[in-house]
Amino acid sequence: MALLEVSGLDVHYGGIHALKGVTFSVEQGQVVTLIGANGAGKTTTLRAISGLVKPSKGSVTFKGRTITGMPAHQIVALGLAHAPEGRGIFANLTVDENLQMGAYLRRDPAGVAKDTRHALELFPRIAERLHQNAGTLSGGEQQMLAIARALVAKPTLLLLDEPSLGLAPQIVQLIFKIVRSIAAEGTTILLVEQNAHQALNVAHTAHVLEVGTLVTSGPAAELARDDKIRKAYLGVH
Amino acid sequence: MTTFLQTLVNSIGLGSLYALTALGYTLVYGVLRFINFAHSDVFTVGAWASFTLASAFGWAATGSPWFAMPLVLLLAMAVCAALGIAIEFLAYRPLRKAPRLNVLITAIGVSLFLQNVGQLKWVFGTQPQPMPPLLEDSSLAEVAGVQIRVIDVVVVVLTVFLLMLLEFLIYRTRLGRAMRAVSFDEKVASLMGINVNRIITLTFGIGSALAAAGGLFYALKYTGLKQPADATWVLLGLKAFVAAVVGGIGNVRGAVAGALLIAFVEMFGAQYLSPHMRDLYVFVILIAVLMFKPSGLFGKAVVEKV
Numbered sequence: 001m002a003l004l005e006v007s008g009l010d011v012h013y014g015g016i017h018a019l020k021g022v023t024f025s026v027e028q029g030q031v032v033t034l035i036g037a038n039g040a041g042k043t044t045t046l047r048a049i050s051g052l053v054k055p056s057k058g059s060v061t062f063k064g065r066t067i068t069g070m071p072a073h074q075i076v077a078l079g080l081a082h083a084p085e086g087r088g089i090f091a092n093l094t095v096d097e098n099l100q101m102g103a104y105l106r107r108d109p110a111g112v113a114k115d116t117r118h119a120l121e122l123f124p125r126i127a128e129r130l131h132q133n134a135g136t137l138s139g140g141e142q143q144m145l146a147i148a149r150a151l152v153a154k155p156t157l158l159l160l161d162e163p164s165l166g167l168a169p170q171i172v173q174l175i176f177k178i179v180r181s182i183a184a185e186g187t188t189i190l191l192v193e194q195n196a197h198q199a200l201n202v203a204h205t206a207h208v209l210e211v212g213t214l215v216t217s218g219p220a221a222e223l224a225r226d227d228k229i230r231k232a233y234l235g236v237h
Numbered sequence: 238m239t240t241f242l243q244t245l246v247n248s249i250g251l252g253s254l255y256a257l258t259a260l261g262y263t264l265v266y267g268v269l270r271f272i273n274f275a276h277s278d279v280f281t282v283g284a285w286a287s288f289t290l291a292s293a294f295g296w297a298a299t300g301s302p303w304f305a306m307p308l309v310l311l312l313a314m315a316v317c318a319a320l321g322i323a324i325e326f327l328a329y330r331p332l333r334k335a336p337r338l339n340v341l342i343t344a345i346g347v348s349l350f351l352q353n354v355g356q357l358k359w360v361f362g363t364q365p366q367p368m369p370p371l372l373e374d375s376s377l378a379e380v381a382g383v384q385i386r387v388i389d390v391v392v393v394v395l396t397v398f399l400l401m402l403l404e405f406l407i408y409r410t411r412l413g414r415a416m417r418a419v420s421f422d423e424k425v426a427s428l429m430g431i432n433v434n435r436i437i438t439l440t441f442g443i444g445s446a447l448a449a450a451g452g453l454f455y456a457l458k459y460t461g462l463k464q465p466a467d468a469t470w471v472l473l474g475l476k477a478f479v480a481a482v483v484g485g486i487g488n489v490r491g492a493v494a495g496a497l498l499i500a501f502v503e504m505f506g507a508q509y510l511s512p513h514m515r516d517l518y519v520f521v522i523l524i525a526v527l528m529f530k531p532s533g534l535f536g537k538a539v540v541e542k543v
Contacts, residue, residue, distance in 0.1 A: 052424055076430035088425035090418050097414055104415065105430035153430075 001064055003028045003188055004049070004157055010057035011044050018044045020212045021058070026157065026190055026205075031183045033191045033199040033220065035233055036209035042192040043085045045209070046159045049190075050082040051075045062157065077105050081155035085162055087146040091135030095126060098134045098145055102152035112152065119148040122178050140171035147178065157188045164195045176202055196233035200224040208233070239382035244508045245501075250389040250458065252500030253396035257451030258477035259484070259492040260403065261321075261444030267420040267487040268440045271337050274344040275324055277474015278351035279317050279445045281465050283452025284368075285361045287313045288462055291369040306371040306391070306457075313453050314446040321445025322438050330434070355465030365467075368460040392454045399450060400493060403443070407489060416440060420487065451477075472516065476503075479523045485536025494535060498522070 002025035011019040019041045026032045034042045047053045049060050051072035059068045067075050076082075081102070090098050099119070103112040120127040123144040129137065134145060143163055150158055163179065164172040176198050183189050183202070193199035200206055203220040208229065216223065223229050258280050265273045290309050291301075328347050332340045356363045378385045407413035418426040419436045427433050455473070456462055463469045476499060484495025499519050506518035526533060 050428060052428070071432075072424075072427040073430045073432050076428060082428050084425060084428060088422060088428065090421045090425070092417055092421045093414065097417075100411075101414060101418055101426075101429045101431075104411070149429075 002026060003063065004190065005061040006045070006049065006058070007061075008058035009045070009048055009055050009060065011041075011048050011053055012056045013044075013053075018212055019048065019055070022209070022212070022214055023058075024207050024214060024217065026188060028156075028188055029186060030205060031179075031189045031191060031203045032205045032207070033193055033203035034207050034209055035193055035196040035199050037233075038194065039211070040209040041212040042209055043161055044212075046082060046084075046161050046190070046192055050080060050159060052082075052084075076153065079154075079156035080159065081150040081153040081157070082159040083146045083150040083161060083163070085165075087139075087142045089134045089137070089142045089145055091133065093134055094131055095134050095137070095145060096130040098149050099130075099152050102149035104153075106154070111154070115152050115154050119151045122151075122181070123148050140167050140175075143167060143171075143175060144178075147175070147182075151182065151187075155187065157190065158182065160189060160191045162192055162194060164193065164198060172198065196229070200234075240508065242381060242383045244504050246383055246385060246389065248500045248504040249497070250392055251504060252497035253393050254451050254455050254458070254496075255477050255480045255500055256493045256496035257396060257399065257447045257454070258474065259480040259496045260400075260489065261448045262478050262481040263484070263486055263489060263492040264440050264444040266481070267489075268416065268437050269329070269340075271340045272344065272478065272486075273329075273444075274341070275328075275347035275351060276444070276448060277471060277477070278348050278355070278465075279321055279324075280448040280452045280455075280474055280477070281355065281470040282320055282351065283313050283317045283449030284456040284462060284470075285355065285452075285465055286316045286449070287453040287456050288366055288368050289361070291371055292366075296369050296371065301369070301371050309371060310395075310450060310453055313449040317449035317452070318442040318446040321441040321448075325438060325441040330437075352466035361465050363464050365464055366462045368456040368462055370457075370460070372457055388457055392458065395450070395454070399447060403447070403489065406443075412436075412439070476516075476519050479519055483522060483526045483533055485533025488533065488535045491533055491535030495533070498534075 004026040006025065007023045009019050009022040022045055034045060036042050044053065048055045051070055054069055059066055061067065062078055062080060065078065067078065090101065093101070099116055106112050125141055126144050126148055129141065134142070137145060147163065160179065163175050167175065172195065179189065179191065180202050191199055191203060200220045200223055206218065206220040206223045207214050208216040216229065261276045261279065262272060287309050290312050291305070296305050324347055328343050329340060332343060355361045372388050372391060375387055376384045377387045377390055407416060415426065415431045415436050418429065419431060419433055423433050477496065480496035480499045481492045483498060484491030484493070499522060502518045502522050503515050507515040
């Protein structure tokens, strides 16, 4: 059984039918990416998985448990961390306090200290700014903090929503390098990206979303060679 | 000079009462972004519950033992915390996804409800009552001709203690971090594993308990308790609300500073300008702050997140 199974997921926002029967699964240890244009439903899919929006139909199973309709804070407790769209940094808290929020549910101070140290090794720029208000960080640093904060939760499954959004190319390179090393350490990742080039590079499996429906799925390397995908999402003509 | 110093001492006493109540407005605004207009009635219940408890223990006539005041304080805080939590659960929680205006109107409804229930004869009744003297009302010392009364010292010391406790809670504990996180972004807070509803419940409990302390201290200072629906209570609540706005609504330290400022303006205005217009000065300050620094003295202008 896969770590995460999404089946027949429908989400409505008022009159808008944002997701239509989305079905896919994420195997333990894999990096799976959802790519697609703006408004295709990538973020909505993540929000439906982590409990921020209630699906109108379908089910989500995590570690064999049905989590559809469960409140977000209970889903987190099962070992799922979601670094949301727009980074979701608490700008009124210090960088250090933001990291502590990531470990909110953990009761093992020694383990938290160890994972915090490790997260800070991945992002030395964050380590230099621990006592600064998180609102004063640059966009790239905020993204690093968002990922570091999710890692401190020691998740089995990490949901990453557009980690490259609005960042300079160099920072994007850095972020993806770290995503790769997090995956190498055994954390399963579900990555949502508009930057299809980077996403297909790092992922094992990829799904393409178009206006709320999964249109193509397959090994990431294969999709990267697919002519239609190359034209639509990789800017190759 | 003596008059000046006496007014200063009185202002600090009054300011601490306003601060205890202003914090309830500001804490609730911090997590739910709405003004809990029923908060002034929780303050009233705090004063009246203190009266009822003190009378029930029979301390009215006999003169009270040393533990009378702390005991009444703790019980009144517990009563009001329970009341605040019940109000949130019954009246505001069902409206969590409703437009903010609906919640605001509901708050006014809760306020009227409490005022009317308070007047029932098996609750507090419609008659003014004298608060039993739980503290000796005597002068502790006279410094440069200024009377320092026991009650003022006790009130200020306890207020400072409660404020330090609150400050510690908010800035130094896991619960406080969660409260600040919820105040900034409820959705992301829930992604950290925070049970947002539980934090909101706690916030109402804390704010209401502080209002109870304010109510008791007020009753001890101004011993003739007006009946629960009297305009005096509403006006007191309004002034505490003004204090919270002047200090920057949602800002804990700002609420305390705003409360002291309001009290200073009110007392000095009454002493040196005209005692008949003391309420006016408070609202002039409100208008001035709203005109020149609408986010309040300590509030930050809200920057849209990118």
